[in-house]
Amino acid sequence: MGISTFLGVETALRGILAQQRAIDTAGHNIANASTVGYSRQRADFATTTPMDDTPSGLLGTGVDVVQYQRLRDSFIDIQLRAQTMRKGSAQAQQDGLNQVELSLNEPSDTGVSSLLSKYWASWQSLANAPESLATRQALVQSAASLANGLNTLASQFSTVLAQTTQQQGITLAQVNSIGTQIASLTGAIKSAQLAGAQPNDLLDKRDVLIDQLSELGNVSVSTTAGSPGTLGAIDVSIGGTLLVSDTTASTLALPLASLTSGKLAGLQSVLTTIGTASTGYIGKLNQLAAALAAKTNTQHALGTDLAGATGGAFFTVTAGNEAATIAVAPALLASPSLIAASLNGQAGNSGNALAIADLQGTAVIGGATIDTAYSQLVTQIGSDSQQAQQSLSNASSLVDALTNRRQSVSGVSLDEEMATLVRYQRGFQASARALSAMDEMIDQLVNRTGRVGL
Amino acid sequence: MTDRITQSMLSTTLLGDLQTITDKLTQTRDKLSSGKEIQKPSDNPYGTSRALQLRADLAANKQYQTNVSDASSWQDATDISLGQIGDLSQRARDLLVQGANDTLGASGRASIATEIDQIIESVKSIGNTQYAGRYLFAGSKTTTAPYTPGGADAYLGDTATISREIGQGVQVPLNIDGKSAIGDGTTAGSLLATLRKISTDLKANNSSALQSGDLATLDTALDGLTSTRATVGARTNRLDTALSRLQQIEQTTTGLLSNTEDADMAKTLVDFSQQQAVYQAALKSGAQVIQLSLMDFLR
Numbered sequence: 001m002g003i004s005t006f007l008g009v010e011t012a013l014r015g016i017l018a019q020q021r022a023i024d025t026a027g028h029n030i031a032n033a034s035t036v037g038y039s040r041q042r043a044d045f046a047t048t049t050p051m052d053d054t055p056s057g058l059l060g061t062g063v064d065v066v067q068y069q070r071l072r073d074s075f076i077d078i079q080l081r082a083q084t085m086r087k088g089s090a091q092a093q094q095d096g097l098n099q100v101e102l103s104l105n106e107p108s109d110t111g112v113s114s115l116l117s118k119y120w121a122s123w124q125s126l127a128n129a130p131e132s133l134a135t136r137q138a139l140v141q142s143a144a145s146l147a148n149g150l151n152t153l154a155s156q157f158s159t160v161l162a163q164t165t166q167q168q169g170i171t172l173a174q175v176n177s178i179g180t181q182i183a184s185l186t187g188a189i190k191s192a193q194l195a196g197a198q199p200n201d202l203l204d205k206r207d208v209l210i211d212q213l214s215e216l217g218n219v220s221v222s223t224t225a226g227s228p229g230t231l232g233a234i235d236v237s238i239g240g241t242l243l244v245s246d247t248t249a250s251t252l253a254l255p256l257a258s259l260t261s262g263k264l265a266g267l268q269s270v271l272t273t274i275g276t277a278s279t280g281y282i283g284k285l286n287q288l289a290a291a292l293a294a295k296t297n298t299q300h301a302l303g304t305d306l307a308g309a310t311g312g313a314f315f316t317v318t319a320g321n322e323a324a325t326i327a328v329a330p331a332l333l334a335s336p337s338l339i340a341a342s343l344n345g346q347a348g349n350s351g352n353a354l355a356i357a358d359l360q361g362t363a364v365i366g367g368a369t370i371d372t373a374y375s376q377l378v379t380q381i382g383s384d385s386q387q388a389q390q391s392l393s394n395a396s397s398l399v400d401a402l403t404n405r406r407q408s409v410s411g412v413s414l415d416e417e418m419a420t421l422v423r424y425q426r427g428f429q430a431s432a433r434a435l436s437a438m439d440e441m442i443d444q445l446v447n448r449t450g451r452v453g454l
Numbered sequence: 455m456t457d458r459i460t461q462s463m464l465s466t467t468l469l470g471d472l473q474t475i476t477d478k479l480t481q482t483r484d485k486l487s488s489g490k491e492i493q494k495p496s497d498n499p500y501g502t503s504r505a506l507q508l509r510a511d512l513a514a515n516k517q518y519q520t521n522v523s524d525a526s527s528w529q530d531a532t533d534i535s536l537g538q539i540g541d542l543s544q545r546a547r548d549l550l551v552q553g554a555n556d557t558l559g560a561s562g563r564a565s566i567a568t569e570i571d572q573i574i575e576s577v578k579s580i581g582n583t584q585y586a587g588r589y590l591f592a593g594s595k596t597t598t599a600p601y602t603p604g605g606a607d608a609y610l611g612d613t614a615t616i617s618r619e620i621g622q623g624v625q626v627p628l629n630i631d632g633k634s635a636i637g638d639g640t641t642a643g644s645l646l647a648t649l650r651k652i653s654t655d656l657k658a659n660n661s662s663a664l665q666s667g668d669l670a671t672l673d674t675a676l677d678g679l680t681s682t683r684a685t686v687g688a689r690t691n692r693l694d695t696a697l698s699r700l701q702q703i704e705q706t707t708t709g710l711l712s713n714t715e716d717a718d719m720a721k722t723l724v725d726f727s728q729q730q731a732v733y734q735a736a737l738k739s740g741a742q743v744i745q746l747s748l749m750d751f752l753r
Contacts, residue, residue, distance in 0.1 A: 033461060101494050107505040107715060117513035124517045124619065128524045131588060131597055344614055348588060348596030348629075354619055360514070361622045371510050379503040382495025389496060400470050404463050411460035418748040 003053060005445070007061065008438040014062035015431030018045055021065045022424040029412045037208030039072045039410040041200055070200040073409045077207065080402040081214035085261035087395035088215040092266025093273075094392045096164055097385040100274060100281065103156035106378050112153060113378070115146040116360075116371055123357035126341055127350035131306070136336035140328055147315065147326045150289050154323035157282050161275050168254060168267045171216055175238055175264070176251050178213045182206060182236055183249035189232040190247070203232070213238060217262035239264060273384060282323070284377050289322035291364045291373070296356055303340030303352025311340025311352070461747070468740040475733045482726045485717040492715055501714050508711040515704045518620055522697045525618040528628055529690045531585040536635065536683045538580050539645070543676055546573050546649055550672060553656050554664040563664075567656035574649050579603045581636045591632035600632040607639025607646055620696045626689060635682050637675075645675040 022043040032038040046066045050058035105111045122139040129135045185206045192199035213219050217238040224233035224246045236244040239256030243249065259265045274281045293315035300311040314332060318325040332338050343351030365373045484493055495502040552558070553566040578601040581591050588596035592611030600611035613633050617625040637644020648671045655663045 098496075101496055104495060106495055107492060107502055107509060113506045113510060114513070117510050121513055121517040124521060127619065128521055129586065129588075342594075344594055344612075346594035346596070346612065346614060348592070348616055349594040349614060350616070354617070354625070357619065358623060371506075375503045375506040375510075378495050378506060379499045382497075382499035382502050385494075385496035386499055400466070404467065407460050407463045407466070408458045411458070411462050413458060413460040415748040416458070418752060422752065 003051060003059060005442065006438075007051070007059075008441075009435060011060070011062035012431050012435035012438055014048060014064060015434065016428060018043070018063045018065050019424045019428035019431055023421060023428065025068060026417045026420045026424065030414065030417050033412040033414060033417075037204050037211065038412070039070045039200065039204050039207075040412045042069045042071060044069050067198060068200060070198070070203060071410055072207075073406070076402060076406045076409065077211075080399065080406060081211065081219060083395055083398040083402055084211060084214045085218050087392065087399050088217075088263040089261045089266035089269070090388055090392035090395050092167070092263045093270055093388040094385070096160055096267070096270030097273070097381065097388050099160050099163075100157060101381055101385045103153065103160070104378055104381060112146070112149045113371065113374055115142070115149045116374060118142045119146045120357055120360040123353050126339070127353040127357060130341040130350035130353060131347045133336060136339050136341075139339060140332055140336045143314070144328045144333065146292075147328055150285065150323045150326050154282065154285055154289075154321075157274055157285065158324070161271060161282075164267050164270050164274075168264065168271075171263050171267065172252065172254055175213065175216050175243065176249070178209050178216075179236070179238075179243040179249040179252070182209050182213075182234075182244045183247050185209070186233060186244070187247040193231050199232075210236065213243075215263060217256065217264045218258075218260045219262070238262075281377065281381060284373070284380075285323040286321065287365055288370060288373050288377070289317060289326045290319075292370050293317045293322065293326055295359050295362070295364050295370075299352065299356045299359065300340050302343070302355070304342045304345045305340045306337040306342075306347055308345045309338075309340075312338065314339075461744075464743055468736070468744065471736055472733070472740070475729060475736060479726070479729045479733060482722060482729060485722050486719075486726060489717055489719070490715055491717045505711060505715045508707055508714060512704065512707050512711065514622070515700055515707060519697060519700050519704070521618045522620050522693050522700065525620065525626060525628055526690060526693045526697070528585055528590070529686055529693065531583065532590055532630055533683065533686045533690070535580050535583045535590060536630070536679065536686060539577055539636065540676070540679055540683065542573050542576055542580075543645060543649075543672070543679060546570055546652065547669075547672055547676065549573075550652055550664065550669055553652075554661070554669065556661055560659040563656040563659055567653045570649060570653040570656060574607075574646065574653065575603055577636060577646065577649065578607070581632045591630065591635060593629065593631040593633075601636075607650060609633045609636075609638035620693070620700075626692060626696075628689075630682055630686060635679065643671055643674065645679060648672050648675045 022045070025041050025043040029040050043065045044067050045063050048061045048064045050060050053059040106113060108114065119142050122135075122142040126135045126139045185202055189199050189202045189206065192202065210219060210221060213236065218240075220237045222235050222237075224235050227233040227246065233246045234244070235242060235246070238252070239260075239262075240258035241250075241252055241256045243252060254264075255268075256264065259268060272280065277283045278287075296314045300314040303311045305311060312331060313329045316325075316327050316329050339353075341353035342349040343355070360371060361369060363369055368376060485491060492498050492501050492505060549566050549569055553563050558566070581601040582599045582603070583590045589598065589600055589611065592598055592600040594614035594616055595611045596616075598610055600609055602608070602610070609632050611632050613631045615627045615631075616629040618628050619625050632638075633641070633644075635645075637646040637648075639647055639650055641647055648668070652664070652668050652672065654660075655668060
């Protein structure tokens with residue numbers, strides 16, 4: 001079978017074109033070296049179908065680009081997303097707890113613990129001079145400061161709760177928006193693949209969205225049932241709830257079925273840690289305020305004031321919301337002479353003031369004194385916050401390490417691309433040289449052959 | 455196991471490292487500028503609870519010291535007053551011995567009786583001594599004068615004890631009530647009643663009473679006064695001991711608090727310069743590594 005004279009031209013042209021595609025790919029890689037989520041691509045070459053040159057054998061016909069390969073390790077993606085979920089959860093917890101912790105302002109000379117000390121000391125001072133209106137006034141003031149300190153703390157806890165709830169809403173909106181984007185990208189990916197194309201850059205974009213989603217909640221990705229895996233149809237679930245199925249996105253609402261990690265889970269855990277009625281920070285603060293008010297009031301009612309009348313309520317509280325509502329009884333604020341410091345009805349007796357001052361050392365909340373209960377609360381908040389910080393830094397370093405591994409596979413190395421450029425540029429030049437050789441050869445045949453003796 | 459190193463890995467790693475070092479530097483600088491090891495509870499939860507406890511202890515200790523000082527001043531005032539009463543009673547005894555002498559005659563005794571009456575008034579007015587606006591000898595009726603100078607010898611206070619707390623649950627009695635120290639006109643054998651009887655006996659020219667019973671009764675009353683003063687002295691001693699113990703505890707607690715809360719300046723400074731050196735090294739090497747690329751060498 002004869003071989004066309006122009007085969008060599010075609011072979012050289014294929015070489016030129018292939019080298020050019022490779023250089024274009026390198027250019028694309030370099031341009032996207034800093035693009036988030038970009039996976040480097042490689043033009044994969046393969047020899048074209050050879051020609052039968054019997055009896056010599058098969059004659060090569062050059063090269064072609066068979067695919068633009070997207071270099072990515074999906075196993076690293078799974079690992080990275082798992083750690084991103086942990087990081088998202090730890091980050092949310094750390095943010096919330098840090099705010100709570102800062103509102104405590106401990107240890108300091110102005111925190112509730114020092115207000116408590118001042119309160120007890122004021123009762124002692126009153127015991128030293130029960131007749132004096134000045135020490136009574138001072139006691140009322142320090143009790144009011146203490147009540148105020150507890151009110152402020154309770155309101156700051158509530159603020160953190162409100163902000164966290166708001167954050168939950170915003171985060172859920174983000175989740176739903178990402179769901180919609182994933183669904184529409186899947187549509188584009190599927191039509192590209194049906195047309196036989198490999199939509200590398202669309203796949204990158206979708207992977208970035210899934211990465212973002214995994215920071216918000218526990219995400220699982222699976223191939224849509226009944227659809228061939230090659231067509232890129234996927235189901236994405238968050239918190240155990242289906243968010244995207246193939247090209248259909250659902251709008252999710254809280255609570256999600258099984259939220260175990262990610263920002264949404266972190267926010268939920270902050271809400272629980274702070275807001276739970278008996279065991280949360282607010283619950284414990286309420287217990288403390290309730291015990292302070294109840295014990296002080298009970299003892300106060302056993303004494304008599306400067307006029308010899310039995311003591312009334314010292315603190316007023318609203319049950320169920322003690323820390324936010326504790327206040328010194330208005331009657332006492334108006335006239336401190338109503339403080340019942342005496343046990344025998346005489347002005348100089350300060351037995352009741354001493355008895356109230358001694359409440360400082362009395363176990364009132366589950367075997368703890370009021371001071372101890374407060375310091376336990378501070379310690380708990382401190383160690384919770386410390387734990388959140390530690391798991392955040394732990395998850396962060398894992399995320400960093402895995403991001404590096406992903407970059408090692410998918411990231412663009414400029415050095416590598418430079419070397420590639422040099423290689424394919426030389427390939428291009430050589431192919432062009434081959435074309436010139438063919439050209440000269442044909443020129444020889446066409447223009448100079450058969451002109452003997454002219 | 456990392457085989458390919460890409461530019462973005464270099465820069466993210468460098469950035470991450472720089473951030474970690476800056477974070478540490480900031481923490482160390484916070485420690486240096488505040489002098490505190492614990493900025494917030496999560497820095498050291500256990501240390502925080504310890505610091506809170508120590509701070510509360512310290513505040514209570516200071517209050518107890520105030521209580522002790524106040525109690526001591528009260529004792530001093532009481533002692534001075536009792537001392538004056540003692541001197542007056544001693545003078546009354548001298549007068550009694552003088553008045554018991556029969557050579558003196560009714561008019562002589564009457565003039566001594568006048569002086570005894572003056573002494574009684576003085577004792578009563580000392581019984582009304584106030585300390586910081588409160589009557590020292592009125593029991594717990596500290597706003598009522600216990601005696602009526604120029605009037606009846608009745609005691610208007612009560613015999614209740616006033617106490618001060620000088621430690622958790624430790625109370626010391628503070629006052630000497632007038633009824634036990636000075637007495638009143640109706641309790642036979644008390645100082646006031648005895649003085650009044652002496653005056654009456656002098657005025658009545660009652661030699662036998664003056665010579666036999668009165669002196670013995672007055673001596674008994676004086677003995678009682680002395681033992682009361684001894685009680686006050688003992689209390690003062692107890693308070694002094696308590697104060698020095700409280701001061702010692704304050705010193706120890708302050709030391710413990712500082713150990714818990716305060717930064718070790720020498721160590722923190724060394725940490726700071728070390729971290730600064732690491733930071734500079736990271737910046738320098740980072741700047742060079744990031745700049746280099748094959749492009750610099752290809753022509």
